[in-house]
Amino acid sequence: MKTKDITKLSGLSKDTIRFYEKLGLVKPNRESYSREYADDDLERIEQIKQLKGLDFTLSEIKLLVDIDEKYQSIDEIYSMTHDDYQEIIQLLDNKVNYLEEKSKMIEAGLARLKVMQEKIKSINNDR
Structure with a gap:
């Protein structure tokens, strides 16, 4: 989905989504000139909105996202540093x-x- 689609579905502005991209919270496909967002990106944006609603800071959310990406399986979680x-x-x-x-x-x-x-x-x- 394009930027206009994800802004409409998420209720967030283009600037906010780009800011989240800069922070590494969402990672659209950028093979072409435009950004192509996947369903996973929309799901991540909804997760961010929920965590922000619970008073998590963006840096705390980034930590959770990074941990989530790094340790995706139970075996990887058991090997957590x-x-x-x-x-x-x-x-x-x-x-x-x-x-x-x-x-x-x-x-x-x-x-x-x-x-x-x-x-x-x-x-x-x-x-």
Whole structure:
């Protein structure tokens, strides 16, 4: 698919997709003058969007992408270097802890909003 197709399907601008390409997050085929994106590139863009929504930085996303590309099979994962292992585990542990705390804050905020919503609705019902 061409750039205009992937921008339409992903909802991202051409500049954003090119920036992701510069970072090595997506790698379109560039055999010709134009870029040709595969379904894998669109899937990767969706993964990036999801991770960004979880407050991962682009450098953290790049680390995950690089690890994912380097260790694609179970056997390769078992052969992961100690440094790669430590780096990915630390990142994932930190993000899990962060997201668990954020989830608690969201749940508490949601509960407060629901109470307020019910108060407002009950006042409106009395009118």
